[in-house]
Amino acid sequence: MTISQAQTEVDQWIEKYGVRYFSELTNTALLMEEVGELARIMARKYGEQSFKKKEAGNKIGDEMADVLFVLICLANQTGVNLEEAFRYNLEKKTTRDAKRHLNNDKLKKNPS
Numbered sequence: 001m002t003i004s005q006a007q008t009e010v011d012q013w014i015e016k017y018g019v020r021y022f023s024e025l026t027n028t029a030l031l032m033e034e035v036g037e038l039a040r041i042m043a044r045k046y047g048e049q050s051f052k053k054k055e056a057g058n059k060i061g062d063e064m065a066d067v068l069f070v071l072i073c074l075a076n077q078t079g080v081n082l083e084e085a086f087r088y089n090l091e092k093k094t095t096r097d098a099k100r101h102l103n104n105d106k107l108k109k110n111p112s
Helices: 003-018 024-045 060-078 082-096
Strands: none
Touching: 003 060, 003 082, 024 060, 060 082
């Protein structure tokens, strides 16, 4: 599925099941909430925190999909073509960072 196809599918889902988009402000708050849920799992799986007994284990993919869904909602609401925006962003990063990371001694060292 392309990013553009995902934007279309989310729009169709909202129309069929969601009644309407939440406001942009509500969706921004929901995006922060979803990122927080992903961060919680990441901190427990890869960081120093541990899961509580009743917490479900590995839902990283599901949480990432929640983040993507709400981000796509915001893109649809604000008229952003994420495929074009992402392509432009990669080109910008490639031009700006063409040698930056290759010459970064901190990245050449093994993390401990």
